[in-house]
Amino acid sequence: MRTVEAAAERIAPVFEQLAGVADRCILGPGEIPCARTSPEDLIDVIRTLRDQRGFTHLTLLTAEELQPPKPADGEQTEAAPPASPAGAREQLPQTGLDMIYGLTRAADGTTIIVRVALEDGSLAVPTLSHIWAGAEQLEREVYDLFGVHFDGHPNLRRIVLRDDFVGHPLRKAFDTNGGVSSEAVVEAVKSPGDAPFEETRRPNSPSEEARLAGDPVLHSERLVLNMGPQHPSMHGVLHLWLALDGEQVMASEPTHGYLHRCIEKLCESLNYKACTALLDRSDYVSGFHTELAHILALEELMGIESTPKADYLRVMLGELVRITSHHTWFAAAGLDTGALTPFLYAFIDREKILDFFEAITGARMMFNYFRPGGVKADMPAGLAEEMKAYLKTFDKQVDECESLLTGNEIFRARTRGVGLLSPQAVIDHCVTGPMARASGIDIDLRRDEPYAAYDRIPVNVATAMVGDTFDRYTVRVAEMRESARIALAALEGMPEGPCVNPDVPRAIKPPPGAAYRRVESPRGELGVYLVSDGSAQPWRLKVRSPAFSNLHSAPTLLNGGRIGDVVAVLGSVDVVMGEIDR
Amino acid sequence: MGVDDQTRVLIAPIQQLMDWARGHSMWPLTFGTACCAIEMMCCGSARYDTDRFGIFFRNSPRQADCMIVAGTINLKMAPRLKLLYEQMAEPKYVIAMGSCAIGGGPFSTGYNVVNGVDQIVPVDIYVPGCPPRPEALINSLLLLMERNSKGERSAADRLVLEQPA
Numbered sequence: 210m211r212t213v214e215a216a217a218e219r220i221a222p223v224f225e226q227l228a229g230v231a232d233r234c235i236l237g238p239g240e241i242p243c244a245r246t247s248p249e250d251l252i253d254v255i256r257t258l259r260d261q262r263g264f265t266h267l268t269l270l271t272a273e274e275l276q277p278p279k280p281a282d283g284e285q286t287e288a289a290p291p292a293s294p295a296g297a298r299e300q301l302p303q304t305g306l307d308m309i310y311g312l313t314r315a316a317d318g319t320t321i322i323v324r325v326a327l328e329d330g331s332l333a334v335p336t337l338s339h340i341w342a343g344a345e346q347l348e349r350e351v352y353d354l355f356g357v358h359f360d361g362h363p364n365l366r367r368i369v370l371r372d373d374f375v376g377h378p379l380r381k382a383f384d385t386n387g388g389v390s391s392e393a394v395v396e397a398v399k400s401p402g403d404a405p406f407e408e409t410r411r412p413n414s415p416s417e418e419a420r421l422a423g424d425p426v427l428h429s430e431r432l433v434l435n436m437g438p439q440h441p442s443m444h445g446v447l448h449l450w451l452a453l454d455g456e457q458v459m460a461s462e463p464t465h466g467y468l469h470r471c472i473e474k475l476c477e478s479l480n481y482k483a484c485t486a487l488l489d490r491s492d493y494v495s496g497f498h499t500e501l502a503h504i505l506a507l508e509e510l511m512g513i514e515s516t517p518k519a520d521y522l523r524v525m526l527g528e529l530v531r532i533t534s535h536h537t538w539f540a541a542a543g544l545d546t547g548a549l550t551p552f553l554y555a556f557i558d559r560e561k562i563l564d565f566f567e568a569i570t571g572a573r574m575m576f577n578y579f580r581p582g583g584v585k586a587d588m589p590a591g592l593a594e595e596m597k598a599y600l601k602t603f604d605k606q607v608d609e610c611e612s613l614l615t616g617n618e619i620f621r622a623r624t625r626g627v628g629l630l631s632p633q634a635v636i637d638h639c640v641t642g643p644m645a646r647a648s649g650i651d652i653d654l655r656r657d658e659p660y661a662a663y664d665r666i667p668v669n670v671a672t673a674m675v676g677d678t679f680d681r682y683t684v685r686v687a688e689m690r691e692s693a694r695i696a697l698a699a700l701e702g703m704p705e706g707p708c709v710n711p712d713v714p715r716a717i718k719p720p721p722g723a724a725y726r727r728v729e730s731p732r733g734e735l736g737v738y739l740v741s742d743g744s745a746q747p748w749r750l751k752v753r754s755p756a757f758s759n760l761h762s763a764p765t766l767l768n769g770g771r772i773g774d775v776v777a778v779l780g781s782v783d784v785v786m787g788e789i790d791r
Numbered sequence: 792m793g794v795d796d797q798t799r800v801l802i803a804p805i806q807q808l809m810d811w812a813r814g815h816s817m818w819p820l821t822f823g824t825a826c827c828a829i830e831m832m833c834c835g836s837a838r839y840d841t842d843r844f845g846i847f848f849r850n851s852p853r854q855a856d857c858m859i860v861a862g863t864i865n866l867k868m869a870p871r872l873k874l875l876y877e878q879m880a881e882p883k884y885v886i887a888m889g890s891c892a893i894g895g896g897p898f899s900t901g902y903n904v905v906n907g908v909d910q911i912v913p914v915d916i917y918v919p920g921c922p923p924r925p926e927a928l929i930n931s932l933l934l935l936m937e938r939n940s941k942g943e944r945s946a947a948d949r950l951v952l953e954q955p956a
């Protein structure tokens with residue numbers, strides 16, 4: 210368990226420094242330190258935190274609609290605004306928005322939330338895109354879904370929804386009308402629904418002018434290429450805009466939203482347990498991790514703990530699903546560089562692990578297995594022995610897979626020194642997970658912020674130094690081996706006992722408050738920010754998607770490179786569109 | 792079909808020959824958008840190995856006979872689905888894989904999800920499940936090939952034929 214007092218002590222000097230520009234408050238039962246400030250002071254606060262206090266990692270950027278004040282119970286909830294003087298307005302209570310920023314200090318893992326209250330009517334807040342490049346896209350998402358305007362934002366357009374979409378769906382007042390009508394579909398099919406690539410919109414490389422002497426079109430090999438959203442090696446429905454000059458990529462920008470499935474909005478009308486089912490489908494190659502982040506946040510809100518056995522089961526399944534996720538990536542890494550065999554090999558091993566999942570949870574992919582206070586059911590008798598025997602031979606299978614690529618000369622030539630990501634770019638783009646570790650940034654939430662049973666099972670974190678496509682490959686392969694080791698350790702150390710805490714009430718109605726919990730998914734830091742208003746449905750559920758931030762670092766990897774490397778580099782980012790678009 | 796005894800030449804109506812051919816190879820377009828696409832990938836992998844049925848996944852709509860819509864389609868993707876369908880050569884078939892493609896699945900009340908691809912393209916076979924197991928998808932492809940060898944029409948053809956003149 211996290212030591213709340215020690216954390217409070219560490220954070221105290223920060224608040225002393227912020228006195229005058231931000232008020233101290235506490236977020237939810239997890240006691241996350243929270244600084245409340247105004248749009249005018251936001252940049253000041255963020256700069257102080259980042260530049261002087263070492264909070265360099267932007268983990269969360271989202272908005273939350275404020276809950277209407279409940280006159281029935283006199284107690285003010287944490288998230289509710291101070292009673293507004295304009296109480297005279299009738300009908301629907303006029304609610305405002307809060308911007309939520311989450312910052313983490315790498316040195317000790319302290320997280321601080323910065324809340325900025327926005328007034329309805331002028332939903333404006335200064336942009337952070339000049340502080341973190343990665344904030345640009347995160348802000349676009351908030352603009353798209355909430356309608357918040359970011360002053361000074363270089364490129365404030367919709368990001369997940371169609372350009373012609375009307376309204377901002379995560380506002381509570383937005384009416385979904387029970388789904389999309391067939392007339393709307395007929396209308397949508399008529400036009401592509403997103404803006405064409407404007408070549409001039411993005412800054413190009415400095416040598417540009419020199420090359421373009423003469424007629425800009427005739428005397429250049431300028432070409433704008435749209436890759437995707439339906440492309441054999443696009444890893445899902447990703448759309449990449451590429452501005453090419455001959456073979457060279459001059460500018461690029463990922464567009465997505467082709468798989469936006471309203472998960473966050475739908476969760477607001479489902480009970481907490483049902484949310485797990487949808488979250489499974491958001492990161493569909495590693496469902497356990499999204500489930501777990503949600504359940505951890507929920508347990509924090511309710512103040513319950515899971516049983517020791519369930520902790521071990523969660524670790525074991527989390528690691529196995531990491532392996533299957535990396536299998537999928539490995540298969541794609543081979544295909545991206547022109548090798549079909551790795552796909553066949555990796556999927557043989559993947560199927561074996563899926564068999565275990567099926568025996569334990571009843572499903573191959575959509576598990577819906579974690580519950581508040583534990584897990585749904587125990588493992589079938591005898592399966593543990595079978596799994597142990599399998600995991601003991603796992604290294605050999607990785608060897609076999611590796612023998613296809615690691616030493617392969619073509620593969621090495623295509624990946625080494627290609628798609629470099631510098632440590633500074635990792636921080637600027639809020640990149641996490643294997644991608645960050647391959648660039649020499651040693652972060653891993655399993656070790657730095659242990660959840661479930663990770664405080665009892667040591668984790669060796671694999672890192673690399675160069676940060677090229679090949680390093681991302683070696684880090685992930687090392688992670689597969691390590692995951693098998695952890696899963697085996699979890700199986701062997703698994704205590705006896707109940708799989709679910711018997712004290713958990715049948716009706717899940719956490720007290721009002723907010724929680725933010727993170728887990729280390731195969732793609733990095735996956736967080737769930739969960740707000741309860743005391744009812745059986747979450748007031749707000751936000752998934753911090755690691756692949757989202759990782760994907761938007763892609764232009765730094767691709768620009769200046771060659772068109773032929775695009776697919777290989779993009780494969781090494783390991784995107785899952787379901788989790789990016791949600 | 793029959794073999795002429797003197798010339799040893801196979802004689803058959805051209806339609807029968809084509810039905811026979813279409814009943815033995817079905818090249819689907821990989822139109823995977825979401826979770827179901829992962830199960831579709833499994834179909835092509837070593838354990839399920841659809842190649843043994845003459846089913847090869849193609850990446851280009853121009854080379855494909857049938858489109859497997861594996862995953863959720865939303866309003867932004869819908870025009871692309873239509874475009875790809877139109878790029879396929881006749882006769883073309885559509886398999887709606889998974890609850891999302893059939894009717895929006897768990898997201899059907901969302902503000903952005905198409906409640907069934909049959910609102911956009913004519914569907915030949917619906918494969919229920921969330922996601923359907925690879926066996927179910929293979930079964931649907933076999934069913935489609937069986938129909939073809941019997942000379943049955945695609946849903947798109949039937950739509951045209953049954954239209955009142």
Ligand code: SF4
Pocket residue numbers: 490825826827828861862863888889890891892896897920921922923
């Ligand atoms: S049917 Fe289920 S598994 Fe398939 S795409 Fe929809 S949610 Fe995913």
